[in-house]
Amino acid sequence: MSNLDPVTLTVIQNGLIQVCNEMDLAFVRSAFSPVISEGMDRSDGIYDAHDGALIAQGELGLPVFVGTMQFSTQAVIERVKTHYAGRVDPGDVFIVNDPYLGGTHLMDVRFVKPFFYKGELFAWLANTGHWPDVGGMVPGGFSASATEVEQEGLRLPPVKFFKKGEMDQEILSIILSNIRIADQRIGDIKAQAAALATGEQRLTALIDRYGAEVVRQAIGEMRHRAERQMRARIADIPDGVYEGSSQVDSDGVVDQPLTIRMKITKKGEDLTFDMTGSSPPCRGPMNSVIATTKSAIYLAIKHVFPDVPINAGTFEPLHIIEPEGTFLYARYPRPVSGCAAEVSQRIAEAVFAALTQAIPDLLFAAPAGTSGNLGVGGYDPERQRSYIMYLFTGGGYGGFQGGDGLSNGCSTIGISKMPPVEVLEQFYPVLFEEFSLREGSGGAGEFRGGFGINYAIRLRRGEARVSMVMDHGRTGPQGVLGGQDGSTNTVLVTQGDKSYRPPHLSKDQDIEIGAGDVVRVSTPGGGGFGDPTRRRPELIAQDIARGYYTPEQAREKFGFQAAAE
Structure with a gap:
């Protein structure tokens, strides 16, 4: 247990979130593409130096990236061990969009940067930006009839895009030679790198103020408290097994629905999620990589318990049986362009459907x-x-x-x-x-x-x-x-x-x-x-007055009470 006083802990916790918020804002304000600058399809976070676990994420970041970015950071850490002899330098930035290495779809491109404090690796900074195009069969990357990932665009394993602060022009040339409207992409690339530089400056200032050891203690205590808070919320759910399901229209190639079968077991302070009864892998792009599948569970539970802070401790009581042999555990070369934007929402919907039986007042x-x-x-x-x-x-x-x-x-x-x-x-x-x-x-x-x-x-x-x-x-x-x-x-x-x-x-x-x-x-x-x-008659009358329904439509939908027009 930490001996930090509550005030210092709270200030550091909010300080770390603010670092991520400033990265988000720097990214949005300097990005070229409207999908990032206006649509805010991006996220920034801070991750553990050794295992890539989530420390903090910006309040303006996409929830689906909460889980996936820690998995992609872990993939970078493994890459450093196996390909770079464990060595990284200040100013290095890795680029990765491989869905099977903790990713989503190919258009979500991640930058991951080691953060050093006084010469020691302290954490990793990472962000994700949705690029408007990464090549592939169709402009924009959302190929509805792709049957292999190569048809969806350029796939990048974790490689050093910036080396000691200098962009690798050869890697840049490879990227720009494989995507559409390449001349416009450099603005997003520089914005993404600049956001990490902003995070580096702000995190350094925070540690300068409180000291590295105190900040480390605070991070550990934040993780412990988030786990305890999540366990306390779960404890209020009645023990039992709850089942729900949802459907994906089709995979884009075979015109048949895909089914997600969700079985949630609540026991004590833990939730176990079993989706192994779901449809098998599909031919089209509606397969989901395991990082996205897990992240969908995380974001669904965060919707149910929004007051629990987000860090790696939040996920400790959530146990996911990996649904191998289903379309929710895509392996190379299954196409995956619909996994993050669509399948993840069907997974969340199945969670909601199951838990509504247990805690209807919260769902x-x-x-x-x-x-x-x-x-x-x-x-x-x-x-x-x-x-x-x-x-x-x-x-x-x-x-x-x-x-x-x-x-x-x-x-x-x-x-x-x-x-x-x-x-x-x-x-x-x-x-x-x-x-x-x-x-x-x-x-x-x-x-x-x-x-x-x-x-x-x-x-x-x-x-x-x-x-x-x-x-x-x-x-x-x-x-x-x-x-x-x-x-x-x-x-x-x-x-x-x-x-x-x-x-x-x-x-x-x-x-x-x-x-x-x-x-x-x-x-x-x-x-x-x-x-x-x-439904209360005055609410039906209000809907009719606002033009949401005609009196006939209201009567059809809401029954006899709607006659009081």
Whole structure:
């Protein structure tokens, strides 16, 4: 046990988080790509010098990276031992995006930097940024029909990209020769490296103030207390076995659903997660690497117990039986582009469905559960340059005990927000003809689900290719305790006088569009919570007054009480 006084411990804990927050802000403010600078699809953290365990992560970072970044840092540590004789120098920065080495999909590129204090390796600093393109079959990397990882883009094992502070120009040349719009990528690379440099400066100042030994004691105590807090929350869950499930629409290649079967065993202060009954590995890109599968469990439990601080201690009471032989444990060369953005949300949904039986007052119906990944790549004849627009969108949250779900909330896995339409229209030759609330899309319940959105993008000039990896097109987000499911995701492409819907509903690639063609998407609403007939009449009347439902729709969804229009 540490002999630190509570005030010093709290100050250091918040100081470490602030270091990560400043890295996040430095990254966002200097990045070139709207997906990072506006959408904030990135994360920064501090990790243990010896085992890569999470010490602190920024409050602005994506939750799905909480688990995966410590696994990728561990992969770098192993690489240093085996390929660099255990030696690293100040200013070294490793780059890695290999999904099978603690990653997600190839577009999430990680930088990992050793942090030295007075000549001694004290910790690792790491960040992840979503690059708009890393090569592969389609612009943006979200290939819906990839059957091997090589078709998804350039895969990088942990290599020293910066050596003693100097960027390796040969590695840079290899990267830029294998990705689209390469001339624009250097801005993101420098921003990512600059964020780590900011973290180095701020962490040095923190240790200068309190001393290395005191900060080490604080890190150990933070980990111990996070574990104790998580165990205390788990102890309140009744002992037992709880089961839930969720479905992925299809893998993009075989038009059949994939099922996640979740069995959670609660005993004492521990939770054990068993997904071994899930569907086998799939041909298409909806396989999940084990780091993402585990991270999805972590973020799901953090949703349930948001007050527990995030560090390696938070995860100690969570025991995951590795689901080998299923699509949730992808091995090379299985394609994985949909794992972090989509499959992880289905895993979280299965956790929510299982635990709602045990602790309904702390849970909620299923959220929209899709990032709505849409890639548009083409050539702009007016600006005479190629472009790739990557877009993700929000949807409805599930209803919960005491309230309706949030409308147009961000995805389960992150706090990323869709880049503003005004920014996208400035960067790319598109016009948003519609961006509206998808009224009535939330599942009916005593507390209804929140609503998704509708948007329509018209190509203004040139030609382009459209690809998408989305989900919840076959079934809507689950309602619970008698609540109804939310509306499904829909996609419609208008090409001249013809209309096209993807055969796989939520996944497709290389749809050719020309000037004047329109892509329309409607995102899912959240599931309903509780019996719809128990919804208070004044809330139904309020929804009708706001235009969310017509009186006829309200009567159909909520039963006899809705007649009090």
